[in-house]
Amino acid sequence: MSAVNDPNSKIVHRYDDIEEEDNQLPNWWLFILFGTILFMFGYWLVYHTTHTLQDPRTEYNAEVADIKKARLALTPLSDDAISAVVNDPAQVAEGKLVFASTCAACHAQQGEGLVGPNLTDKFWIHGNKPSDIARSVTDGFADKGMPPWGQLLGQEKVRKVAAYVVTLKNKNVPGKAPQGDPLE
Ligand code: HEC
Structure with missing residues (x-):
């Protein structure tokens, strides 16, 4: 109980003996978080402007069409x-x-x-x-x-x-x- 009154304690909340601390998020975690957000902008831009990346369905349909063509050529x-x-x-x-x-x-x-x-x-x-x-x-x-x-x-x-x-x-x-x- 004393920890709550301790000015150095990081415990900000306690409920049913569960203690919640307000810690700085680890840098590796923040790096991944902001990294994925940045990546999203880049990916979004490339995906919607260059059309070099195909969505999986288009890619799948193209492959099926190729296979059909190849089969047709054989028979x-x-x-x-x-x-x-x-x-x-x-x-x-x-x-x-x-x-x-x-x-x-x-x-x-x-x-x-x-x-x-x-x-x-x-x-x-x-x-x-x-x-x-x-x-x-x-x-x-x-x-x-x-x-x-x-x-x-x-x-x-x-x-x-x-x-x-x-x-x-x-x-x-x-x-x-x-x-x-x-x-x-
Ligand atoms: C010079 C005449 C002639 C020409 C031209 C001709 N046929 Fe025939 N065709 C026949 C005859 C006669 C038969 C019957 C063969 C038999 O009695 O076994 C036949 C049979 C067939 C059969 C089989 C019919 C059955 O009952 O099984 C098909 C299918 C067929 N011809 C399609 C064609 C196609 C398509 C063409 C054009 C690319 C063509 N024929 C051009 C005379 C001709």
Whole structure:
């Protein structure tokens, strides 16, 4: 109890025998405190003015986009790669142009079939997964009258035209009689 009355005592408050002293804060502690405050101004300035530091979400999205691109480069004619194109109207429109100039002669303007099978019905000879269609286009069926287009068009155009053919699925344009098996 006497400490409270002692003029040299640093105890400023006592409650339930808990003594509170008013000590000078240690310099290392103050250094960190003011240091972080100063750092905040610098960081804030750099972050918002130079944009050299990206926020984690942007950085993450950029990395995911890079990975997708890399995968696409490895498997340009996979179901996923073609499905991605199906969801991009601009690329489907390019595929439609390729179809009109390269395929319509045998499959007709709307894909309803002439020499080649109707691509709008649910009957398929060689499968109807996006990758199946890309394979049909790439390799062709020389013995049945469809040339291979892989070399001539290149993978990018094959991907686009295959995506366009995917969009024709089940449009059921009246045309050539069904060939092959009914597929979902
Ligand atoms: C010279 C005529 C001709 C041209 C040009 C042609 N095809 Fe074909 N295509 C055929 C024939 C014939 C078949 C049937 C092959 C068979 O009977 O096995 C066929 C089959 C296909 C199939 C498989 C259909 C199924 O039922 O499985 C697809 C897909 C296809 N063609 C897409 C295309 C695309 C896309 C193009 C343009 C890049 C194209 N074809 C250009 C004649 C052609």
